[in-house]
Amino acid sequence: MKRPGHDGSDDEGQRAEHMPKRVDHEERRAQIAEALIRVAGRRGLHAVGMRDVAAEAGVSLRLVQYYFQTKEKLLFYGLQHLTDRFTARVGARLRDAGPEPGPRATVEALLLASLPTDEESRTFHLLYSSYSILSVTDEALAAQPFIDSPDAAENALTGLLERAQAEGLADPDADARTEAISLLAMTATMGTSILVGQRTPQSAVAVLDHHLDRVFRPGPRPPAA
Amino acid sequence: MKRPGHDGSDDEGQRAEHMPKRVDHEERRAQIAEALIRVAGRRGLHAVGMRDVAAEAGVSLRLVQYYFQTKEKLLFYGLQHLTDRFTARVGARLRDAGPEPGPRATVEALLLASLPTDEESRTFHLLYSSYSILSVTDEALAAQPFIDSPDAAENALTGLLERAQAEGLADPDADARTEAISLLAMTATMGTSILVGQRTPQSAVAVLDHHLDRVFRPGPRPPAA
DNA sequence: CTCTTCATGATACCGCCGTATCAACATCAT
DNA sequence: ATGATGTTGATACGGCGGTATCATGAAGAG
Known part of the structure; x- marks a missing residue:
């Protein structure tokens, strides 16, 4: 659901061909989710927007969209986290x-x-x-x-x-x-x-x-x- | 505070001259507030808009604005009601x-x-x-x-x-x-x-x-x- | 009747928000 | 170098939602 190749779990040996992966996707998602939790804890869950989460996480709005395509997915992941x-x-x-x-x-x-x-x-x-x-x-x-x-x-x-x-x-x-x-x-x-x-x-x-x-x-x- | 004569506060004696008032303000406000409660009960308080309330009450958006100038006041009144x-x-x-x-x-x-x-x-x-x-x-x-x-x-x-x-x-x-x-x-x-x-x-x-x-x-x- | 006041309805404005798109750049693997 | 990946930025669009404006209708007082 995120990348043409794999997304986050079964990329053990196969993908070793070529793929510069400097960051752990799951880690980034967790970072962003915690930003969501922080800002929602301050201003209320209803008042939180994608731009707020991005600013709180110190990343660009685009990146939030990159890891969570939709706000709904972000909210679900945030709840899980x-x-x-x-x-x-x-x-x-x-x-x-x-x-x-x-x-x-x-x-x-x-x-x-x-x-x-x-x-x-x-x-x-x-x-x-x-x-x-x-x-x-x-x-x-x-x-x-x-x-x-x-x-x-x-x-x-x-x-x-x-x-x-x-x-x-x-x-x-x-x-x-x-x-x-x-x-x-x-x-x-x-x-x-x-x-x-x-x-x-x-x-x-x-x-x-x-x-x-x-x-x-x-x-x-x-x-x- | 539910009289046709005055609605707010400071119009005590002066205006007794002439004033055609066919509906009870407080009654209308209660009517609209109950529309708010109904639609909020169905779709959630966060999802309620002025237009939804108006439609649910069977009146125009303008009328909701007329009785409650702002959404905040509508929400407060709805809570009280x-x-x-x-x-x-x-x-x-x-x-x-x-x-x-x-x-x-x-x-x-x-x-x-x-x-x-x-x-x-x-x-x-x-x-x-x-x-x-x-x-x-x-x-x-x-x-x-x-x-x-x-x-x-x-x-x-x-x-x-x-x-x-x-x-x-x-x-x-x-x-x-x-x-x-x-x-x-x-x-x-x-x-x-x-x-x-x-x-x-x-x-x-x-x-x-x-x-x-x-x-x-x-x-x-x-x-x- | 006419004027004033209350009441109503349609529409427009403006801003925010989620989402999409395009362009660029850095980095690491091959 | 080549190319894929991660990251950012700018910008735009389509919609929705609260608020404001305008014009009009209804009804009692003079």
Whole structure:
């Protein structure tokens, strides 16, 4: 879709004939996508244009067209890049939690990574929300695979809670999936509240901790009646 | 502020001389605002133009300009109208709950009214989310008074829960405000999940009911330890 | 009736934006 | 050198969208 020869993956041995390739296409695309993310994080996804992205990336408009033929493709790639970066960020947070973190520490790392506390997470939250809202009325965007990220998070969190229950660290009477859904839902909305200045990160953490205290209480409670 | 006589502000006594006015300004503005809401609900707020609104309202573009000089004013008014209509809708739901509904019925009516289950609530949820996201990067929109609607809801819900506690209908050990925040936050995110087709209204109601069951349990539990 | 005021409709203007095209130049492989 | 590739620049076009202008219609007051 980009070049007469190959585009970006299977050019191992065959193309060694002649081809001066000084730059990594994927790298350039990532550069431009990050420029898109930066400018969209500042001015809003709706207000970003090809020329803005080019200027932010320090390249010519022509080059943006060269690597992404259309704006739609640029937006799709930007969304993919955004989720990739966020996934990496969550992974880093988990590693920061120690070599063998307890279930609660893991869950906390997962949830807190989603709250917009610094520039990067703020931008992520804003843009991911923007894309989600757009996907409601844009079917091309809705067909994009980013939609299932929440499902993955829900399944992961459910698994963590079930494991904690099996280890006797969490309330065995709780329904793991329901609690996972609840925690993620609260985190998402409170993230937006932080974004619009309605709530502080501290208060959001307090609410989340309250529910973690409720779920992560060891031992089987005496079953009611 | 919906009188045929004056429309804005400073035309109090002087102009009472002669003035043929056949239509109610405020009524026309509401009519156009609802056209805006309809078309924005279908194609997305970002895709709405003045011409679309005019066509949807069955009037000329000039008329839209006549009542709202600028698009920004139209958007602001549309937002106001949207929240007004939603408030009325919630009120109707509360009245439907019976003449003297219990606290739990009231809370349920409040929360369920926010879930996008029919066209109207779906449109409301979509547009309110769109406005919220826009307000992050548009300070003129952020200055708009619609931001405090969530605070009002939070306070109202907190009051209801406290009343239920006082009447012995809800867990007295719970923190009313924390639970109110949690319930509203879960409702909001799950509403969006319904909007994007990720979750069914039934599953959202199930999660909410689970938490209502938790909070609305009568009598003081035997305090732990 | 006529004048004033409210209200409406058609059209034009202007700028931005996505996209396309053409020309040039640098660099590296052969 | 030759040629393919990466990069830039300028420029243009077609459309759309918000705003502005003009002229006209409808209705009550004198």
